[in-house]
Amino acid sequence: MEIEVNIDFGTIHKTSQVVRLLSPCFELCAEDVCKLNIHLRPNLQYDLIYPEYLAVVVACYKQMKHVGVDIKLDIEHDPTNARVRYCQRLDFFKHLEYDTSERFTRHSSASRFLEIRQFSKQDNHDVFMEVLNIIRDKLNPSLELFALLVYCFWEVIDNIDIHSESGIGGILCAQHYPNAEILRIVFVDNGIGIAESMLRSEIADYSEHSELELVELALEKGVTSGKGMGNGLYYTKRFVEHNKGSSLAVLSSESLVHIDSQGLSTAKCANWKGTIVYLKIKTDNFVDYKAIMEDPDGDPNDKLVAFIDSLFE
Amino acid sequence: MATQVIKISEIGDNLGTRKMGLELFNTLSALLGSGNKIVVDFSDVDALSHSFADESFAKLMEETTSLLKDGRLKFINANDFVKTILRKVIQDRMVNSRREFA
DSSP states (O other): OEEEEEEEGGGOOSHHHHHHHHGGGGGOOTTOEEEEEEEOOOOSTTOOOOHHHHHHHHHHHHHHHHHTOEEEEEEEOOTTSHHHHHHHHTTHHHHTTOOOOOOSOOOOSTTTEEEEEEEOTTTHHHHHHHHHHHIIIIIOOOHHHHHHHHHHHHHHHHHIIIIIOOTTOEEEEEEEETTTTEEEEEEEEOSSOHHHHHHTOSSOOOTTSOHHHHHHHTTSTTOOSSSSOSOHHHHHHHHHHHSTTOEEEEEEEEEEEEEETTEEEEEEEEEEEEEEEEEEEESSSOOOHHHHHSOTTOOOOHHHHHHHHTTBO | OOEEEEEGGGTOSEEOOHHHHHHHHHHHHHHHHTTOEEEEEOTTOOEEOHHHHIIIIIHHHHHSHHHHTTTOEEEESOOHHHHHHHHHHHHHHHHHTTOOOO
């Protein structure tokens, strides 16, 4: 089997568009051929390339390599163009094993972005500490915001580690936009996806739910495949809901769930093998983590609370 | 009864994965099983994840409740965020497993 995939970044303005273009790649088996043509020509309409677009392409490329697909890659690019230099600086070409000349001097990334990084169970801690160091040292967040970011990002990484069964581990990329006070960060895996992970649960039967319902359910309190309490993504969702200007998008298999302070929306999308979690965080808002962690339906058990409080000195 | 101080910042200042939590759980569980009193020191720890706290401290509570009622586990130097997460995670797990605190 041979397919041809054309990605023109001049026409891309949503991650789901990239997913739609790459989706046929996941049908390929060992020794199938994929002609992957990437165009990085300038475009005034969609001049910005967001890091999540690049991370998604890299993850798909690595997944095809992982299963033994013969990839014939061509990247149309002008090394003097700013968007091409940006892609080079994020190590896009390097991850795609594509030779290109860099006509600029590499400076430290630590002020604005984290290059596209692949992580595994073995090194996810080290990679993640780099992310946290960038956030702490350069974004100068409040302690409350920093702690919440640590909390949320770890939950996503842990989900990839524990649930995803991804053959390529995870792909991570982040960019800070200081003028807008926005941090964009994306986590991509090529595992079994959220719905399949829940359907394999040994503690609950989710078989009556559609795939889209399962992805939405995964963001609810206490919903788990059995390997945790099922609250990590729930509180990540509450953080985004409480932080105006932020959003969380979870794209898994053929389902997309998007949350922001306006509410939650769902949509069907082209198939992605695995899960993409994308967070856009407004970094200059006050965040009240106690309100976020409060359980709106909770019924505090006084004896239990007293017991837990007795542990602290 | 010997007192063992576990300094969490020696594991990391931002604690994350369930796997890291399991390693800490095994350490704490073994110490409690040997009759020790444990003081967990959170100084220099900024934050921790739900998964880490659940796999380590909440599961420890769930599995060794009777041992912990006589004050054999103490948390010291936890900042407000760490306290909030620990309270939340332990409460979630205990309520889920319907432990009774008479």
